[in-house]
Amino acid sequence: IHLLICLRDFEMAVTSALVFNFFSNKMNNFIFHDDGSLTDQLEKRLLSKLPGTRVIRRKTADNLAKVTLKNYPNIRAFREKQIMALKFIDVKIWGEGNRIGYIDSDILFFKYPKEYLDSLKGNININLFNKDISDAYVTNIDNFIKGVDMTPYPAVNAGLWVMNKSDINLDQVERWLGNAFFKPFLNDYRLEQTLVSLLANCSTNGASHFSQSYDVSFEKDLKSSVCKHYVGRIRYGYELEGLHFLLNQLYVS
Secondary structure, three states, rough: OOEEEOOOOOHHHHHHHHHHHHHHHOOOEEEEEEOOOOOOOHHHHHHHHHHOOOEEEEHHHHHHHHHHOOHHHHHHHHHHOHHHEEEEEEHHHOOOEEEEEOOOOOEEEOOOOOOHHHHOOOOOOEEEEOOOOOOOOOOHHHHHHHHHOOOOOOOOEEEEEEHHHOOOHHHHHHHHHHHHHHHHHHOOOOHHHHHHHHHHHOOOOOOOEEEEOOOOOOOOHHHHOEEOOOOOHOOOOOHHHHHHHHHHOOOOO
């Protein structure tokens, strides 16, 4: 299970991973991807809290990417410009096994994530995502038909997913990024989410959403939800609502 981590969200990322382990009833094998802001001291703190975790520092990741992506100039440029690109490009490079999971640092779990954990097993092939409130892609669905003759899966939020490693098709991403259709969107922060959704939807394995209790929602009931994604508009609720609920209702310490 992969997470992107930065200096600003360090405490949040570690807390989210610890809470996920708590409700999973086991120590999961996390791979944290440093955006370049992590310090040696913070890495030591992370490893002390989550023993067995692997931390991929940005310099190490960049060095490997230069070799791995030598035949992908468009992906290299995309990765250098956008931190969000690490969320699937580096997950592809460093991912282990056929099924790969990703969780954003601003997601808190409130009960056993059975569906998520089960989807990591090899007997499930479909690519799964938490459902967003609405489409959040670089352009509307109709334009994709005209531009690249395919569409992203509706309402995909790339903050929580399980995908087949083989479906993160770098050859396809390279072609898309070289397509004139995508040129106006190369600096759009939604490009990573768009590409991930397109990859999943055009694969033979297809895409779908996790069940409703995983959905992105501003006002979901925590008692009946597996998790809540504290996206930008409600980010303040991570502590004020999410952690408050865990500490006071479930007695997590």
